Structure formats: C-alpha cells, structure tokens
Amino acid sequence: MILKYQPYSIEGKLPLKTTVPTFIHKNGLDVPASIRLTDGKIAFGSCIRCPSSPCQKFNENDVSNNYFKSFPSDTSIKVCPTDAIQIDFKTGAPVISLDKCISCGLCVSRCPIQAITLTRNGAKVNDTENEVFRLTGRGVDSAAVAAVIHSFRSLPEDGVIAECDEQFAIHVYDLVSTIGIGSHTQFPNILTRNIMIALSVPFQIRRLGDTNMRIDGIFKSGGDRIGVAEIEFSEEAVMDSPRDILDDCAVLNARHAVPLQRIDPLIVSLRFPNKRSEYWRVIQDIRTVLNVRIASITIGAMLLLLWSNHTLNENPWKYFYADTETPTIEPALERILGSKPCIAGAYLGWYGSIK
Amino acid sequence: MGWIHPAPGSKQRFVFSYLGAHIGLAESEPTLLVKECLLGIAYPNPYVEIKGSNLVRPISLIMLTAVALDGRITRDEIILGPMDIDDDRHKDSIDEMIDRLRLLRANPSVVNDTLTAKAVDLGIQVNTLHNYTRFPLGVLRWAGWTRPERNSGLFHVLTIEGMRLAVQLKNYYDIRTRDLKGFTDQEIDSFLQIATYRMLERAGYSLTELISELITLERNCHKVLSTLKIADTKLILFSPFQEWDPIRLEKIFTAYNGSSEPETSQIADEVRLRPGRPLTKDGGHVGLQDVSRDIKLGDPRSDVINRIQHYATIEHLELDEIVEKVVMDYKGTSKDKFYPAIEALFCFLGYNCEQSRIGVNYQRMDALILDDDDSVPIEIKSPNEQHFISVKGVRQALENKIVLVGRHYAKSKWDTTSLVVGYELPPDRSEVSNLVQDIYDTYKISIGVIDFRSLVNLAIIRLLLDKSPKADDFSKLRGIIQISDT
Numbered sequence: 134m135i136l137k138y139q140p141y142s143i144e145g146k147l148p149l150k151t152t153v154p155t156f157i158h159k160n161g162l163d164v165p166a167s168i169r170l171t172d173g174k175i176a177f178g179s180c181i182r183c184p185s186s187p188c189q190k191f192n193e194n195d196v197s198n199n200y201f202k203s204f205p206s207d208t209s210i211k212v213c214p215t216d217a218i219q220i221d222f223k224t225g226a227p228v229i230s231l232d233k234c235i236s237c238g239l240c241v242s243r244c245p246i247q248a249i250t251l252t253r254n255g256a257k258v259n260d261t262e263n264e265v266f267r268l269t270g271r272g273v274d275s276a277a278v279a280a281v282i283h284s285f286r287s288l289p290e291d292g293v294i295a296e297c298d299e300q301f302a303i304h305v306y307d308l309v310s311t312i313g314i315g316s317h318t319q320f321p322n323i324l325t326r327n328i329m330i331a332l333s334v335p336f337q338i339r340r341l342g343d344t345n346m347r348i349d350g351i352f353k354s355g356g357d358r359i360g361v362a363e364i365e366f367s368e369e370a371v372m373d374s375p376r377d378i379l380d381d382c383a384v385l386n387a388r389h390a391v392p393l394q395r396i397d398p399l400i401v402s403l404r405f406p407n408k409r410s411e412y413w414r415v416i417q418d419i420r421t422v423l424n425v426r427i428a429s430i431t432i433g434a435m436l437l438l439l440w441s442n443h444t445l446n447e448n449p450w451k452y453f454y455a456d457t458e459t460p461t462i463e464p465a466l467e468r469i470l471g472s473k474p475c476i477a478g479a480y481l482g483w484y485g486s487i488k
Numbered sequence: 489m490g491w492i493h494p495a496p497g498s499k500q501r502f503v504f505s506y507l508g509a510h511i512g513l514a515e516s517e518p519t520l521l522v523k524e525c526l527l528g529i530a531y532p533n534p535y536v537e538i539k540g541s542n543l544v545r546p547i548s549l550i551m552l553t554a555v556a557l558d559g560r561i562t563r564d565e566i567i568l569g570p571m572d573i574d575d576d577r578h579k580d581s582i583d584e585m586i587d588r589l590r591l592l593r594a595n596p597s598v599v600n601d602t603l604t605a606k607a608v609d610l611g612i613q614v615n616t617l618h619n620y621t622r623f624p625l626g627v628l629r630w631a632g633w634t635r636p637e638r639n640s641g642l643f644h645v646l647t648i649e650g651m652r653l654a655v656q657l658k659n660y661y662d663i664r665t666r667d668l669k670g671f672t673d674q675e676i677d678s679f680l681q682i683a684t685y686r687m688l689e690r691a692g693y694s695l696t697e698l699i700s701e702l703i704t705l706e707r708n709c710h711k712v713l714s715t716l717k718i719a720d721t722k723l724i725l726f727s728p729f730q731e732w733d734p735i736r737l738e739k740i741f742t743a744y745n746g747s748s749e750p751e752t753s754q755i756a757d758e759v760r761l762r763p764g765r766p767l768t769k770d771g772g773h774v775g776l777q778d779v780s781r782d783i784k785l786g787d788p789r790s791d792v793i794n795r796i797q798h799y800a801t802i803e804h805l806e807l808d809e810i811v812e813k814v815v816m817d818y819k820g821t822s823k824d825k826f827y828p829a830i831e832a833l834f835c836f837l838g839y840n841c842e843q844s845r846i847g848v849n850y851q852r853m854d855a856l857i858l859d860d861d862d863s864v865p866i867e868i869k870s871p872n873e874q875h876f877i878s879v880k881g882v883r884q885a886l887e888n889k890i891v892l893v894g895r896h897y898a899k900s901k902w903d904t905t906s907l908v909v910g911y912e913l914p915p916d917r918s919e920v921s922n923l924v925q926d927i928y929d930t931y932k933i934s935i936g937v938i939d940f941r942s943l944v945n946l947a948i949i950r951l952l953l954d955k956s957p958k959a960d961d962f963s964k965l966r967g968i969i970q971i972s973d974t
Contacts, residue, residue, distance in 0.1 A: 136695070136697075387926035422890045
C-alpha cells in the first residue's frame with residue numbers, strides 16, 4: 134500500500150468576516166504591507182495557509198508552454214530559485230531558510246495576503262494572529278481561503294515591495310552571485326524565468342541536460358511574436374551572447390519555420406558590459422547588416438520592475454534595444470516606471486554601461 | 489538510496505522498491521523523503537557493494553562532527569575525520585577523531601602532509617580523496633543543512649536547519665544491519681516495516697491507516713526493540729531499503745513497478761523534440777588545379793612549411809605519413825603557434841592571408857584572406873582552445889562576416905564564405921553541419937569549415953604535385969570542406 138501524505142492537521146486562519154479590506158499599500162523594505170479596511174483601520178497580512186501555496190509553487194498554467202511545444206521546457210514549478218521556501222507540513226505555513234534566501238522578492242510578490250515582507254535580511258513570513266487574521270479553531274477551509282484570495286487579488290494597491298537603495302541593491306547582487314550561482318547550474322535560467330513570469334511574461338527555459346537544443350529560453354512576446362533568450366551571468370560569456378542568439382534565431386527560423394521578423398531576441402545578463410565593449414558594437418553591426426534588433430536586459434532591471442509592481446506585458450522589447458550609440462535601457466525603464474530608475478542600479482550596471 | 493533494485497531474474501531491468509514508489513509518486517516535492525534517505529546511508533553496504541572496514545553513517549557523522557567543531561567543517565576535515573573512522577558508534581573513536589581534527593585545525597600547515605600520507609596509505613591520489621567528498625558536500629548543501637562560508641569558501645557551515653537536525657540526530661536510535669543478527673525472521677521483518685514506516689512518517693506521510701498494524705508489528709519485534717533499547721520507534725534511524733536484502737524486502741512490501749501510471753508517458757510526449765530537418769550532408773569541396781607559380785619554400789617565419797618540406801625532401805616520407813607527422817607536431821598547440829601556421833598554409837596555397845594583430849579586439853576575426861573585391865574572414869580555433877571544431881566556431885564565423893560587412897575593413901560579397909579553421913573536425917558532424925545550414929537558410933551567409941589536416945594535405949599536394957586549390961575555391965564553399973582532385 135502506497136502511503137498518502139499526512140493530511141494537514143493544521144488550524145486554519147482567516148480574516149474576520151466583519152472586516153472588509155479596501156486597499157493595499159506596500160510599504161517597501163522591512164515594513165509589512167498595510168491593508169486598509171472599510172472602517173479606516175489598517176491591518177497587516179498573516180499567512181492563511183493557501184492550499185495551492187502560491188509563494189512556493191507556480192500553478193501549472195504559469196509554466197505551461199502552449200506557444201512552442203517542441204521546446205524542451207523545464208517544468209519545475211518552484212517559485213524560489215534557490216529553493217529557500219518550504220511549506221511546513223505540520224503548520225501549513227511557509228518557512229524561509231535565510232541561509233538560502235537571495236532577497237529577490239519573488240515569494241513576496243506572489244503572496245495574495247501580503248503576509249511575506251522583504252527585509253534587508255531576507256524574506257520573512259508573518260504567521261502570527263492579529264486583530265484581523267484569526268485562527269479558526271478548525272482545519273483549513275479551502276473554499277473560504279479561495280474566496281479571501283480572490284477578494285485580496287482584486288484590491289487596488291500602490292507602493293513598492295522594496296526601494297532600490299544602494300546598500301540593498303549591492304546586498305542582493307552579492308547574494309545572487311554567491312548563494313544563487315553556487316546553488317545549482319540551472320540557477321541563472323530559473324531566476325530569469327521566475328522573475329519574467331512574475332512580470333507577466335510567459336517564459337520557458339530549456340530543461341537541464343537537454344543537449345539537442347542550445348536556446349536558453351523562449352517567451353511569448355505579444356501577438357504572434359515569439360521571443361528567444363540567451364541568459365549569461367558571467368561577464369565573459371555575455372560577450373559571446375550576440376552571436377549565440379543569432380544561432381538561436383537561425384534554429385527557430387530554419388527548423389521551426391518562425392519568420393525572422395516575428396522573433397524578438399533578448400539577452401539577459403547580470404550587469405551590462407562597459408561602454409567600449411565589443412558587445413554593443415556587435416549588436417549594432419547585427420542590426421545594420423541583418424536588420425535584427427537584439428534587446429538587452431539585466432536581472433537588476435527586472436528586479437527593479439518586480440519590486441515596484443510593474444509588468445512587461447505589452448511587448449516592450451523594442452524599447453529595450455541598446456547598442457554602441459546608446460548603450461542603455463534607462464529610457465525603456467523610465468517609460469514603464471514613469472520616473473527615472475534608481476541611481477543605485479545605474480552604479481551597478483543594471484541599465485547600461487558603468488564606464 | 490534503495491529506490492530501485494534489480495527485477496527478479498534480471499540484472500538489466502530495475503523495478504521501483506516500495507520506498508522508491510513513494511519518491512516517484514510523491515504528490516509534491518519529495519524533498520523530505522530524500523533527506524531521510526540521505527540520513528539512511530550507512531557503510532559498509534553489501535547490497536550496493538560498498539565495502540571497506542569503516543563502519544560509518546557518513547552524512548549524520550559529518551553533521552555531528554561539524555557541531556563539535558564550532559558548527560563548521562572543511563572538506564579536508566571530512567576526509568581525515570568522518571570518512572576515516574573505524575566505527576562511528578564507539579564514543580572513544582569519535583572523541584579521538586574530534587581531538588585529532590581540533591589539532592589539525594590549530595595547525596593548518598600540516599593538513600596537506602596528513603592528506604598526502606593518507607593517500608599514500610590507501611594507494612590513491614589526494615585528488616581521489618577530494619572526489620570522495622563531492623557527494624556528501626553536495627547533498628549537505630542541497631538539503632540546506634550546510635552552506636559555504638561567505639568569505640573563505642573553505643568551511644561548510646551548519647545552517648539553522650542543519651543545527652536543529654544535528655540535535656535531533658543525537659536522540660535517534662542509530663541502528664545498523666549487524667545489530668539485527670540473532671533475531672527471528674518474523675522479528676526482523678516486523679522491525680524492517682516499522683523502520684520504513686517511521687522514515688515515511690518523518691517525511692510527512694500519514695500512518696493513520698497503519699495504526700493497528702504498527703501495534704502488531706511493535707509487538708512482533710518486541711525482543712528487537714528491548715534488546716536495542718529502543719523506547720520510541722519514531723526515532724529509529726535505519727533505512728531498510730539501503731541496508732537489507734531487496735528480495736526479502738519485496739516479500740514484505742509489495743514491489744511497485746509503476747508501469748500502469750499514465751503520467752510518465754504524458755511527460756515524455758510534452759518534452760519530445762519535433763523531428764528536425766534531415767541531417768545536412770557535408771557539401772563543400774576544394775578542387776585542385778595545376779599551378780606553375782614559384783613557391784617560396786623554407787620561409788623562416790613558417791614552422792609548418794619547414795616541417796612539411798623537411799619530412800618530404802629530407803626524410804622522404806609518403807604523403808599520408810607527412811600529414812600525420814605534421815598533425816601530431818601541432819597537437820595541443822596554443823594560438824601563438826597555431827594561428828601563424830594557418831596563415832602560412834593559406835599563403836603557401838597562394839592566398840594573400842593575414843593574421844589579425846593580437847589584442848585588436850575590434851577586428852574580431854583571427855585572419856583574413858585579403859582580396860581587392862572579395863575577402864574571406866577566418867575564425868581559427870587552436871587545439872589548445874578546442875581540439876574539435878564546434879558550433880562555437882561556426883557562430884564566431886557568422887559574427888566575423890557581419891562585422892566585416894558592417895565595419896567595411898575589407899570588401900566582401902554577401903555570398904562569400906566565412907571560414908572556420910580548427911585542429912580536427914567534430915566526431916559527430918551533424919550539429920555543425922546543421923547550424924551551417926540553419927545560418928544559410930536564415931541569413932543567406934555561407935560558413936565553411938575546414939580542419940588543419942586538410943590544409944596540411946593541400947600544402948603537401950602543392951609542394952609535391954604542383955597542384956593548388958582554384959583561386960576562389962575557399963570563397964564559394966559552405967559546410968564541412970573536403971578535398972578532392974577534380
């Protein structure tokens with residue numbers, strides 16, 4: 134007899150029926166988001182043990198690939214790129230290992246109840262009872278939880294998950310470069326995919342070990358367009374990525390009959406090469422000679438969008454083209470953010486050349 | 489891990505064990521159960537043929553040792569401590585090991601000598617000893633029990649979860665195969681079931697349906713439990729599917745073969761690649777023609793031509809022998825020796841070939857066959873960089889062509905070849921050939937691929953038979969280039 138998992142003999146937690154939330158304000162780093170109620174009071178989120186655990190798992194639709202079926206996709210549904218978040222099967226609440234957390238904020242962005250806060254020391258889960266969120270004294274009521282999630286997801290909101298100050302930006306990149314890159318070989322691709330999904334870009338990465346396909350990632354780029362991505366975190370490998378992505382475009386075009394005009398090539402890196410680097414010149418040559426526009430973005434720029442609750446769902450890639458004449462994506466970010474992106478990111482090479 | 493074992497009567501076919509079925513059919517990530525299995529590893533293990541005189545439960549011991557050493561441990565300490573202990577259940581052995589490791593930590597200069605002495609003693613290389621730690625270090629980190637120390641990377645530091653587990657491990661009843669000698673079959677069978685169920689329980693599985701069975705099992709193996717002083721079966725640390733005869737276990741638990749589950753085939757269908765275009769055939773041919781031009785033999789800059797000349801005119805070797813000799817002479821050479829050789833070979837064949845200046849990044853290509861109207865860029869891969877030509881070289885040849893056309897260094901017609909020259913052709917040519925074809929289909933740019941052997945061959949033919957490639961041969965080719973006397 135194959136055993137079943139221990140049923141969650143956990144106590145449910147729900148907001149009091151008398152409270153009606155009206156607005157969410159994200160207070161940024163270290164401070165839990167505020168939930169405004171109809172009576173004007175402010176409450177803070179507390180874990181309601183969602184059976185689908187959105188902070189830990191994508192649902193299968195999020196990672197499903199219905200636009201390029203022959204791509205050998207990595208079907209992992211884990212949200213955390215370093216596997217730092219686990220559901221405690223005894224309490225039903227997520228537990229975040231601060232030894233593994235890289236402070237990317239992905240889990241924070243997916244909690245509908247705002248029960249996870251991004252802090253300077255990693256993401257933290259609030260599982261304590263408060264004036265609004267009370268233990269129910271019985272098991273988890275899935276239907277009630279679903280209704281609460283639905284009501285919270287439809288609330289208007291403002292504010293940011295995190296402000297991009299210099300100290301925090303450097304800290305996150307330090308964690309990405311040490312804990313993240315050291316965690317597993319698929320980390321750069323998983324991190325990219327998961328942030329892209331959080332930014333509303335349907336994104337697939339190649340399954341680890343599949344040597345028949347050299348393309349790192351593909352994504353739905355709007356309308357009938359398809360995006361192809363090269364993901365390179367090492368400064369040396371980024372230099373090769375313009376030619377690598379031409380290879381990707383050729384494979385899509387020649388073997389899968391996708392017209393070149395319908396392909397949006399994108400290079401994802403940790404930081405941009407310096408201004409005099411051949412990277413920018415080669416991208417310009419490719420545009421001049423082949424009329425192929427290669428867009429560029431960094432993980433930092435993507436995190437900035439994530440932390441400020443923006444999405445990339447309107448085929449923005451033409452704005453992310455940068456070459457030796459204008460080696461920066463700052464205008465594209467400014468267009469989406471509605472204001473200049475933070476100075477810290479500029480220092481770190483997130484938007485353009487640092488030198 | 490005990491997840492699969494050979495099917496009865498076959499060493500080629502494996503079936504899932506009862507434990508493995510739980511891994512395969514896990515409703516969510518089976519992380520907790522995998523962690524239980526990692527803790528269950530114990531040596532020696534007759535069923536997976538891990539022999540040796542060390543009696544040890546390695547993962548558990550490494551963690552307990554790290555606790556005793558201020559919560560952190562190095563790779564070398566693992567080799568000289570937990571992986572070099574006679575019996576990890578003897579308190580004296582443990583104390584002696586900890587003292588020894590503390591001494592080594594206080595005197596880091598002697599660690600290397602101690603490791604070397606250990607390797608000599610075992611008749612293996614120190615590197616092999618290092619390799620033995622890859623699995624334990626990898627899984628400790630995967631499980632979230634250790635993390636590399638931020639600054640040095642030398643130490644593997646116990647995480648909070650690792651510390652918590654290490655404390656729990658001290659309370660566990662660490663049982664080994666040899667402890668079960670002398671008991672009846674029924675007592676052992678009952679114990680094996682209890683140990684398995686408790687592993688599963690710690691990994692989050694429900695034993696609700698087995699409550700009455702567990703009571704019976706505990707009654708059946710009462711003698712085992714009392715002899716081994718086990719007061720709480722929830723704390724048994726013993727992984728039967730790693731430590732016990734699989735045939736016996738299969739009789740106790742019904743082995744699960746998993747073949748009736750439909751999910752497996754669905755997953756395979758989803759990820760299967762659409763059949764690609766048929767493999768591209770190698771298409772390029774360099775034809776040869778008679779030449780009457782004088783050849784500058786023995787150019788002092790040209791080591792490769794001197795060698796060819798020497799083997800041909802002094803040693804009087806046959807054509808094939810000369811080719812082999814020269815190819816061997818250049819085996820493993822770096823760009824400093826290989827690039828000039830390629831330049832010299834093209835010049836010798838009658839082309840105006842120039843190597844790019846080293847360090848001039850913006851030129852991108854490694855050499856160029858210069859022509860007033862139609863130049864050919866060349867990407868060179870020395871054997872030191874890549875023994876076999878790969879798709880990397882083809883991609884670079886594509887970039888070379890784009891840069892040459894875009895930056896107007898020299899005139900080059902759109903349909904003129906961009907060459908890749910490397911030491912040896914890839915063993916499986918299809919990947920390179922297919923990419924060359926994909927690039928042509930998409931961008932109408934022709935990439936030609938030629939190896940060092942073919943160029944040497946052409947040079948010898950030039951020297952001995954006064955035949956050379958037709959003037960524009962290299963500029964009109966696509967694919968892997970072959971030599972033919974037509």
